[in-house]
Amino acid sequence: PNAHFLLAEAPGRFLRGRVAASLLPRLAPASLPTSQSNLLWGFIVSVFCLSALVGSSLAGSLADRWGRRNFFAANALVYLVGALLGAASALMPCAAVGHCSLQPCVPAILAVVLSRVVSGLACGGS
Numbered sequence: 001p002n003a004h005f006l007l008a009e010a011p012g013r014f015l016r017g018r019v020a021a022s023l024l025p026r027l028a029p030a031s032l033p034t035s036q037s038n039l040l041w042g043f044i045v046s047v048f049c050l051s052a053l054v055g056s057s058l059a060g061s062l063a064d065r066w067g068r069r070n071f072f073a074a075n076a077l078v079y080l081v082g083a084l085l086g087a088a089s090a091l092m093p094c095a096a097v098g099h100c101s102l103q104p105c106v107p108a109i110l111a112v113v114l115s116r117v118v119s120g121l122a123c124g125g126s
Contacts, residue, residue: 047117054124082120088115
């Protein structure tokens with residue numbers, strides 16, 4: 001049983017490590033206290049779940065109004081917008097970004113949060 005758990009957990013650990021290595025230095029530099037960095041990370045993760053809750057509550061009435069096929073096509077476009085916003089967050093210009101900077105990259109943080117909200121809405125609508 002433990003081997004199955006490790007196989008299921010391995011992709012999550014890989015992705016978490018990849019995000020922590022590539023995204024967190026840009027969003028929350030090393031000068032940010034650990035408690036604030038954890039708070040930022042928790043907010044970015046939880047905003048997806050909260051927006052999925054909103055998306056799921058809106059999905060039924062929108063699908064009834066537009067039809068299932070049209071709704072799912074529109075929902076796919078919302079997924080695309082969320083993915084593009086997430087990719088754009090890596091391209092946001094920031095002054096003195098890196099491990100030595102004293103300030104987090106606020107435009108990138110806002111783009112990541114917005115992409116998580118949009119993707120969460122689409123996920124809830126699925």
